[in-house]
Amino acid sequence: MTRFLGFVALLLLLGCTSHRAERVERAFYFWKSDSQISRAEDSLIQAAHVGKLYVKFFEVEPDSILGNRPTAKLQLYYHNDSLKIVPTVFIRNEVFRNATKKSLDALAGNVNFLLHKYARQGRFSGDSITEYQMDCDWTKSTKDNYFYFLEALKKVSGKQISCTLRLYPYKYQKEMGVPPVDRVMLMCYSLNNPLDDKSTNSILDMRELDSYLGSEYPLPLDIALPTYSWMLVYQNDRFAKLLRAEPSDFNQTLKPLRPMWFEATQDIVVDGFYVRRGDRIKYEMVSGKQLADAVARIKKRVRLDDQITVAFFHLDQTQLKLYKSEEINHLYTLFTD
Template identity: 45%
Template structure:
């Protein structure tokens, strides 16, 4: 009996020491972020992705909150998006009617961290009330699916110095709205929750991208790099709030002119086909003058092209399953729903990524 106990103890210690977790096969809710501000409606390609992938949640950025020297915290970058119950609207939407009836729209608000630096509790309560009012107003005016919203997500890169104010704002929004409150969670506060605290929300979405400053390491992909990601996940730890997952499906190009960074092009533009010569991994030189997104590229300019590959996504999912404890259910959300970026990902690839979490 003692020998059996010793063997079992060794196995247990080996498992604990590995820093891995044994996730059950969670029920996966498929989601997308929608982060564009100037589109009136979803286009047919985006609707095709929603239909094929059976997307059930769309996190729509309703607006951003930024500081104003006169008016305090104000909403900016308000989205123009209308989401329709397609049965009674344009003919092109009719094939998607069943999908739109089951699509949950989640109002999402980005709060700039510097908004939180000087607000007192009364001002934070006012901000929460204003956010709730504007969210409800926009939803009732622009979301025509016959549904009510149940969840509000807040996106903020909070710091240790703004933590208390941010957490107060989340609690106040919960009290005022009577909704499920979720928030985004960057990898640093996930790893160092003893320093950064745990936000007082119902769930948190772990943002598994934008790991490093894109201007500080010219040889690494700043959007998603598994060598940078893994140390944030190890050793495995239990987080005090249930976790969801967000993964990137976007690309961008950093433009350098005369050796200095001059702009960011937030898409993998087909207009540049034939205008770039590869000089090393991720790096290109412009071989002729060309205009792109109001940026004038000149012959000799250098471009760093960062994109996410299916192989990197699958490896990221493997690491998450190995080290991050997930519950019985998890929402997996891609950032973001945009036809320009998604044309580089086959629907079958994204479908496989969703499915990997429940294998």
Template identity: 35%
Template sequence: MKALKILLFCFLIVSCEKKENLHPYTFYYWKTKLALNPEEKKVLDKATIPYLYTRFFDVNKVDGKFQPVAVITKDKSFQTNKQIVPTVFITNQTFLNISGDEIKFLAESINKLIQKKITEYHFKVNNEIQIDCDWTAGTQDDYFKFLKELQEISGKNITCTLRLHQVKDKKQTGIPPVEKVYLMCYSTSSPLETSDKNSILDVTILKNYLAKLEDYPIKHIEVALPIYSWGIVTNHLGKHKLINALSQKDLENPNFKKFSENEIIIQKDGFYFGSFLNKGFKIKIEEISDSQLKEVIAFLDKKIPKFNIIYYQLDSKFVINQNFNL
């Protein structure tokens, strides 16, 4: 009887530890038209972080002028109790050859458009604005000036994304002047290059980039993990294009001939997945498994004392049957 009690006690301890080790999570929302179907609402409601990281618009520089791109619109179905975290993607070229006055103008314009959308759509927001930019050694100074300027103008807590190469090459790319960064644990290679690796996430490549993550000067690091998928179409000339949200089940077609678990060659000209594809074209599916995500999380647990997870992205195509309590 005593042994049974000890065994039960040990089981309860292990169970509690397992629950405590689960990372709180939520999602990125990266569509131009904000809308939530029942499946997405259900999944979002279960998320254990009270925020939804929502892309408001992109910014690019065209002919020397700053341009907002794909500014959000909102459907009445987009209803959530989560606080919205405005997120803005800015191209790296936006910060090439930019003057001090332009940096201030850019910060003012971005803050103004964010506030306009918050007011227009009656968003419940927290005190954060997240900036997503793949800055480089050549743009780091001006990008960092922009982050400081936006902080001062908005009065908000400015955070930013952190790509893998910006961790590995931190001496060249610099450390952003923010208190919190979001480590993007995906896009380990280009999908438009011929390779046998998974371009969304190759865990070996990721571990190489993040080998010294524990030495990164900013200690408040959240983690963005991929749950998306796509198909890479290769034509007769070896050129590639992407078809979003394809999975291995989409390869089940009598006009396709499989030559590996996740690759087919088209046997008949026709319209497939909204595109006209010729006989002889190849399609390679790239998607992410639970085992890959678990391996990344286990690796990061040794590097970062504590972190939240933001899954990219909230879309019923990607969240159905997904296990988020990893």
């Protein structure tokens, strides 16, 4: 009995241990295909001492006629000698359904070719790019094909390959598999379907985050956190539109109802959408205080390597107005405190 109680005490102690990194490489995601990095965004990169930028070069989606094709292609021209660029590709899970090894080999070759091409066009030095990152919400039925593609891409590119890791495959490794990559980026946000529960913040819900954290992972692990917001418009209690907007965009025509919820008091066009008087709007965002709370939970429940990358999603001057550069600096520092 004494031995058993000692074992329980050890488990409790381990559960409360704080894991900190010795060194954090500061990073952001840049996820806009049709705009340049603004002066304000560049100033934040400098002020927050950001050393790495994960840039979405393009997306890959299936097409019944053309096959797998790139979309949302990058048109970014940005030069910063002190900044590492990591070309990133978002690939829809449907691409890997019923795929053959031959088609996956071709896909790996095409992705590698396009990444190199857009790196040249964007004035990024191909020789200085050492890593590609793939972003795909793979499922149990597609993991074998997705993992084969990752191996093929590493072979044809000669680069380090990383991939994003959602919290579900992080926790359920036996079911979802471990991808054959050099590193994974644990995406600690977008935990729920925003339409499923009207009372919680689907971008970052602490109870949901706690329910997934705690597993050991066999690959080097980096951390991504959210610095974005959105508004969900409901008309006659039915979801109508997701807006990339802030309450300030409504010119004081929103009436607060309860936490996160507002009502439009007059007709107004926001983000190209016609909002009607009486529409209910749910505003989801994550404050600096909530992000600091998330970092504390991650440090308690996730074993961090000595050197990690911490990335915020994403670099957008409109949404980053919610945070001061000192706040972003502090959040990076929390991982080493």
